[in-house]
Amino acid sequence: MNYKKIYLKPKKEESILRFHPWIFSGAIASCSAEPEEGEIVEIIGANQQFLGVGHYQIGSIAIRILSFEPTIIDSAFWDQRIEAAYALRKAIGLVGASDGNTYRLIHGEGDNLPGLVVDIYDQTAVMQAHSIGMHLSRKEIAESMIRILGGTLKAIYYKSDSTLPFKADLGNEDGYLYGENGGEGIATEHGLKFYVDWRKGQKTGFFVDQRENRALLQAYAKGRSVLNMFCYTGGFSFYAMRGGAKVVHSVDSSAKAIALTNQNVALNFPDDPRHQAFAEDAFKYLEKMGSNYDLIILDPPAFAKHRNVLRNALQGYRKLNAIAFEKIKPGGILFTFSCSQVVSKENFRLTIFSAAAQAGRKVRVLHQLTQPADHPVNIYHPEGEYLKGLVLYVE
Numbered sequence: 001m002n003y004k005k006i007y008l009k010p011k012k013e014e015s016i017l018r019f020h021p022w023i024f025s026g027a028i029a030s031c032s033a034e035p036e037e038g039e040i041v042e043i044i045g046a047n048q049q050f051l052g053v054g055h056y057q058i059g060s061i062a063i064r065i066l067s068f069e070p071t072i073i074d075s076a077f078w079d080q081r082i083e084a085a086y087a088l089r090k091a092i093g094l095v096g097a098s099d100g101n102t103y104r105l106i107h108g109e110g111d112n113l114p115g116l117v118v119d120i121y122d123q124t125a126v127m128q129a130h131s132i133g134m135h136l137s138r139k140e141i142a143e144s145m146i147r148i149l150g151g152t153l154k155a156i157y158y159k160s161d162s163t164l165p166f167k168a169d170l171g172n173e174d175g176y177l178y179g180e181n182g183g184e185g186i187a188t189e190h191g192l193k194f195y196v197d198w199r200k201g202q203k204t205g206f207f208v209d210q211r212e213n214r215a216l217l218q219a220y221a222k223g224r225s226v227l228n229m230f231c232y233t234g235g236f237s238f239y240a241m242r243g244g245a246k247v248v249h250s251v252d253s254s255a256k257a258i259a260l261t262n263q264n265v266a267l268n269f270p271d272d273p274r275h276q277a278f279a280e281d282a283f284k285y286l287e288k289m290g291s292n293y294d295l296i297i298l299d300p301p302a303f304a305k306h307r308n309v310l311r312n313a314l315q316g317y318r319k320l321n322a323i324a325f326e327k328i329k330p331g332g333i334l335f336t337f338s339c340s341q342v343v344s345k346e347n348f349r350l351t352i353f354s355a356a357a358q359a360g361r362k363v364r365v366l367h368q369l370t371q372p373a374d375h376p377v378n379i380y381h382p383e384g385e386y387l388k389g390l391v392l393y394v395e
């Protein structure tokens with residue numbers, strides 16, 4: 001191993017000895033030579049102890065640890081990590097499933113690959129780098145994925161324009177690292193079909209993380225009037241329709257999202273008069289809607305991306321949920337979510353419960369939801385548990 005060495009201040013090794021994969025810039029005492037952004041560095045404790053190797057980057061998280069053992073980061077390393085991630089998805093039945101071809105192959109810290117996300121849509125992998133190190137390693141990672149996924153993989157699309165620090169001036173251009181597969185495709189999830197546009201869509205093109213929560217919604221939909229707020233591709237809506245909902249209204253402020261929702265509903269339920277979609281702001285729609293809905297989904301974007309805006313974000317969640325509690329029909333069911341990593345499970349619950357109290361409704365918790373098994377949480381990195389949801393029965 002011949003990497004530049006980063007020396008930590010006394011006591012800063014403690015979290016690393018507990019396998020936490022991040023080192024904050026304030027923990028660094030000195031370095032053997034100034035590393036470049038994205039370079040692989042060796043981490044040494046104040047007592048000269050070896051601690052790990054990781055990707056260096058200028059910013060609050062200065063190092064993302066790739067290995068806690070002395071390891072050379074080469075093709076064998078990528079193969080081993082990607083093989084392990086693939087084995088997990090096979091073990092949980094997502095690879096080659098008869099009713100779906102969509103899953104997350106790599107979930108950053110949850111797969112011991114901090115800064116890397118890969119979603120699989122049928123034969124296309126969409127890769128997203130959240131660190132400069134992963135950006136620089138993208139070609140090696142792609143080669144390793146081709147080796148490990150073999151013939152099942154026809155294309156790898158790289159999509160990191162919005163996830164990399166723009167100041168780093170990497171001159172990144174999104175595009176195919178391997179093969180070419182049009183630019184969109186039809187993927188399946190629990191037997192339902194949806195268009196994914198990995199080039200222009202949000203995130204990698206679809207919110208894979210709501211798969212099991214959408215399936216749960218189906219079980220509650222029979223005979224209900226459903227509002228799917230923040231619908232994006234309409235995911236929850238087509239599950240509600242399959243579950244026998246009476247009417248389904250999908251709302252999103254983005255006109256593109258509404259067009260996609262209409263396309264997806266047509267793909268699964270052509271000419272079904274139960275569904276209507278509206279391009280409108282959530283707060284405006286909720287304020288003016290009546291009290292006819294008895295199944296409401298609130299799946300907003302992350303209101304808080306940083307800890308310093310947490311208070312405002314919690315107020316946003318409270319206001320949003322309070323209107324839903326005021327308007328939902330007695331006996332109604334609310335599926336409410338937060339995907340902000342900085343909002344803890346406890347904060348989320350308190351906010352939702354205080355919104356219910358503000359609306360003066362009696363509420364019981366039916367389910368407490370989170371992300372699915374292909375978004376695993378590394379127990380040494382509890383921050384990785386980002387998706388929180390509650391299913392509530394409102395009297």
Ligand code: SAH
Nearest residue numbers: 207230231232235252253254281282299301
């Ligand atoms: N429920 C979706 C994912 C939601 S992502 C699924 O299952 O796939 C969040 C969505 O909220 C995005 O599509 C975004 O366009 C929309 N959005 C953001 N701000 C909004 C607002 N103020 N009103 C309505 N929709 C909004």
